[in-house]
Each structure stands twice: as structure tokens, then as C-alpha cells.
Amino acid sequence: MTGADVLLAILALGVTMLLARGSHPVVAVLLVVSALAVSAMLFLPTAMLGDWFGMDRVHRLYGLTRATPLDPPEWIHLFAFAWLGLLVWLARKDVRNGWGVLLVAAFGVAAELSQWLTDGREPKLEDAVLNVVGGLAGVLLAHLCCMVAARIYRDTARDEAGKD
Template sequence: MSVGDALLVVLALGVALLLGRGSHSLVAALLVASALAVSAVLFLPTAMLAGLVGMERVHGLYDLTRATPLDPPEWVHLIVFAWLGFLLWLARRDIRNWRGVALVAALGVAAELSQWLTDGRQPKVEDAALNVLGGLTGVLLGLVCCVVAARVRGASGESSG
């Protein structure tokens, strides 16, 4: 393990634990696991990830996304950060504000910049933009869920009162 690899492990663990801090233990575990999974997808060598998933599935993903403007790796950036943004917005009431939005955007950029520490990976502005877009999409989805849940609670309170 190189110094860069060790630094990435420490950073990934630190960020994962920071994201889970202050949450219910089950939610914290989900946040930590999700953050570590995102780190693995972004920092492990592409060939290793393809080997874990299986080349037939990789080809299937390319077939599935052929009609879209994005390739599977780009969709992965969007989806994993949308999940992270969504989960953070729902799980951490203390950052359901501009700080949460800024945190998700900063995580998207920082995750891409961290690829300088990995062998065989290069940070790309386009990938950082997809990370941020995915994260903000997840935050927006989380916000919609919170608004709908509040209205449902309000409506059920009015009907029972």
C-alpha cells in the first residue's frame, strides 16, 4: 500500500465517520457504508471494479445506456452522489440548509480531486460536475420527500383533530 493509498483510506474513513456523526446508529451505519461504497467506486482501479462486477454486466450497462447521452461511468457519478445527497438530507437534520447543499457540492469536488492520490485515475472537471449535479439532485429529492412527509403529517393531524 502506497502513501497515497493510505491517505485515501484515512480520508475516506474520516469523511464517512463525519457524515454519520450525530445520526441514529442505524442511519449512521447506512451513511458510513454509503460513503465508503462511493469511495470504493471512485478510488479503486477501474479494472478491479470491472472484475468485481463482471465484464458481461459491464457490457450490459453499456448496452443499457447506449441511447442516453452518458456512459455508465458518468451515470455512476450521478447516481452515487444523488444517493449520498438524498441520504444526507434525510438523515442529518442539522444540515438541512445551505450548509448541507454546500457540503454535498464540496464532497463532489473533493472526491474527484482526491483521485490524484490514486494510481490509474485522473480527476476530471466533467466528473466533478456530475458528482455535484448528482448530489444536488439527491438533496432536491430529499427536500421534496421532507415537504411531502410534513404535509402528510399535517393533513393527518387536521383530520384526527
């Protein structure tokens, strides 16, 4: 493990702890674990990830995505950042605004740019775009979930008030 790897691990842990601050403990744990898993996916050499998950699973993923315009690594970027965008939006009420959208987009770009610090990884513009699009899709999904939950809460409160 190089000094750059240690620096990236410390940065990833620090950012996730900062994001998790003030959120529900379950959501905070989900956010920290998810962000660290995405960091590992971005910074560990591809061959090592293939060894961990098994090449048969990797080949199965390629088989599943053969009919789509994206390869498995691209889908992984998209879904991983959609999950992170959703968690950030749900975890932190104070960033449920334009700054939160910018924050999620900045994380997508920063995650890709930080690959310059790792051996065997190379940042790509396409991956940064997929990270940002995935993160914003997660934010949109979380926003829709919040709207639906607020409506249900409002309707339930109105029904309860009408019974009295």
C-alpha cells in the same frame, strides 16, 4: 497499498463517521456503507472494478445506456452522488440549509480532486460536475420527500385533533 491509499481510506472513513454522527442508526450505517462504496468506486483502478463486477455486467451496462447521452461511468457518478446527497440531507437536520447544499457540492468536487492521490485514476472536470449535479439532485429529492412527509404529518395531526 500505498500510503496515499491508506490516507484516502482514513479520510473517507473519518468524513462518513462525522456525517453519520447524530443520525438514526440505520441511516448512519447506510451513509457509512454508501460513502465507503462510492470511495472504492472512485479510487480503485477501473480494471479491478471490472474484474470484481464481471465484464459481462459491464457490457450489459453499456448496452442499457447506449441510447443515452452518458456512458455507464458517468451514470454511476450521477446516481452515486445523488444517493449520497439524499442520505446526507435526510441524516442530518442541522445541514438542511444552504450550508448543506454547499457541503454536498464540496464533497463532489473533493472526491474528484482526491483522485490525484491514487495510481491509475485521473480527476476530470466532467466527473466533478456530474458528482455535484448528482449530489444536488439527491438533496432536491430529499427536500421534496421531507416536504411531503411534513404535509402528511400535519394533515394526520389535524385529522386526529378534529376527532376529539
